[in-house]
Structures are given as structure tokens and as C-alpha cells.
Amino acid sequence: MITVHHLNNSRSQRVLWLLEELKLDYEVIRYERDAKTMLAPPELRKIHPLGKSPVITEGDVTVAESGAIVEYLVDRHGDGRLKPAQRTAEQLRYTYWLHYAEGSAMPPLLMSLLFSRIPKQPMPFFIRPIAKGISDKVLSNYIEPQLKQHLEYLESELQDRDWFAGKAFSAADIQMSFPIEALATRGGLDRKQPRLSDWLDRIHARPAYQRALERGGPYELLK
Template sequence: MIKVHHLNQSRSTRIIWLLEELQMEYEVEHYQRDEHTRLAPASLGQTHPLNKAPIIEHNGLKICESGAIVEYILDQAKQSHLRPEKGTQAYYQYIEWLHFAEGSLALPVIASLLMQMEPRDGSQAMDGYIAKELNLDLSFIEATLSKQRYFAGEQFSAADIMMTISLEIALNANLFENRPHISRYLEAMQARSAYQKARAYG
């Protein structure tokens, strides 16, 4: 059975969501953020030296990093409907967006969150760069979702799980508005029963 080390209000929600979609058995070990620093507790670092979630344990392996965990779980799953057939156009769209979530999009989103924690007048070099990157990424996402239902085409995949959580972080930080296709997409993702079960873990 896969053990998920889950930090509240973190990207480890992705992993529980994926396991629920696949109807795989799992157990969850909970960790709570520090109320003041919002950081993970030191106890999480006893599981993995990076001290951040998600982390899974399975068959003697400990794996960190969302994308790597997603691929590992899909390799263990009896059903593979959340990863398009290799070599197809949908598969390469899946791969692109699976990595986009933590590659291109994570930097401006997380940087924006950190920048909100201190006084800024918008004149620092970082402000313009992050604003440009965030607009570029969100415009690309909006355009993609205007043409297709999901990130890998017309079929829901694990790339949607990766992207939804990143987009939620941006939305909750008020980093975008007037993106109707993204808004429509998020509403559809949040209506999925597996998503709602994962969110119940906090």
C-alpha cells in the first residue's frame, strides 16, 4: 500500500486526488504547517531530507517531487486511463503539461506569493519579470483551454491533476482574473468526486 506524507494546504493534495481517481489503496500520514511561519514541521524532514510534501513510501522506496510521484503511481496502477498512450499527440501534450505545472508555472506563482509578504512599490527588477512571466503562462493556459477541454486534449489525465493545484494556488493568491476558460476548467475539476475526497484531507 502506498503511504502519502501529506502536509495541509500543500501540493500533496495532488497525490491523494490521483490515488482516488485510480481507486488505489493508500494511507495518509498528516503533517500540519506552523501557524506562524507556514512552513512544514521538522518531523516531515525525518521522512525525507527536503522536508516538503508530497512524499510517498512504497515497497521500500521514498519518492519526493509531484511529477515523479505521479509517474510512479501510474506505473503501479492496474488501469492507465490517466496517461495517454505513448507516442500519441495526447501523450506529448500530457508530458508537456505535467512538467509545465512545476516548471514554468510554479516559479512566477510561488515568487508572487513570497513578494506579497513584504512591502513593494513595483519598481524592483523582480516585479516586472514575475508579472511578465505570470501573464505569459496564464495567457498560454487560457488559449489552450479555449480550444480543448483538458490539457491533454479531450480526455482527463494526470496532467490535469498537476495543473489544477497550481492554478488553484494562483487563484487563491488573486494572481489572475478575467480568464473565463481557466475559471470554467477549475469549476469542472473541483466538481470531481475524487478531487473533493482529496480536499477533505485539508
């Protein structure tokens, strides 16, 4: 049996979605973020030393990191589903997007989240304007231009295709869901990017996506 160690409002939601798309049996063990720090609870360290989610276990196998989990599940249980054929242009795109999601897209989104929270942290009142000025400058001069560049790039990549790897929906789209939903929440994605917006509508309408939400619980991404 596959067990998903599921942290609320986290990347593990897309693991549940992948399992639903593959129609695999699995169980969910839930963990809740600390209400003040938003960090994962220490109990997760019993499963993996870094104490982060997602993590899955299957028998004596433990797999962490979203991309590694996606590859493990698709290769072990997919029977050719949700992955393009080997040595094709679509397979190369598939591999690229699996890595792009966390390697390129998420760092500026996480920086945006962190720097936007700096002025809200406890500090002496006379320090707050300085902290806010530094935070605003980093956001406007560095992070927001990066997010804009990624939005333009992603929109262009969907001009001639409905899905990231090609004509067919794949696990690459599942992997890409977290950064794109984060862009929609706090990264500037709206109907000015019609192809990306349509892509979000399509994934949200998938029955497996809806079933994963039912299993995973409320999902307020990066709020």
C-alpha cells in the same frame, strides 16, 4: 499499502486526488506547517532528507516530488488509466504539462508570494518604505507581467480542448491543478479567462476531488 505524508495546504493535496481517481487504498500521515514560518515541520526529514511534501512511501520505496509521484502512481497502478497512449500527440502534451506545472508555472507564483510578504516582515520602521518600494517594483515590472503571460498562454491552450492533454481528463490535469488554483488565489485568474475558469469548475466538481478534500482536510492554497 501506499502512505501519503501529507502537509496541510500543499502540493500533496493533488496526490490524494490522484489516488482517489485511481481508486487505490492509501493511508494519510498528517503534518502541520509552522504557524509563523509556514514551513514544514522537521519530522518530515525522517521520511525524506529535504523535509518537504509531497512524499509517498510504498513498502521500501520512497518517492518525492509531485511529478515523479504522479508518474510512479500512474505507471505502477494506473493500468492504462489517466494517461494517453504512447507515441501520440496527446502523450507528448501529457508529458509537457507534467513538467510545465512545476518547471514554468510555479516559479513566478512563488516569487509573487515571497515579494508580497517582504513589506510585512519585522524590520526598522524607516526601512519598511524602501523594502515596500523595491518589492512593489519587482512585482509590477517583472512578476506580474510573467503571470499575465502564463494566464494568456494557458487560456489559449484550452481553446480547442477541455483538458490539458486532449479530449480526455488525465493525470496532467491533476498535476496542473496546483499552479492554476494558485493563479486563481493570487495570480489574477478570474472569469476574464473563461476556459480556465470552466476547467477549474470541472475539476472541483469531480467526486474524486471532493473525496480528496475530505481526506486531506481544509485547503487554503497559498493564503
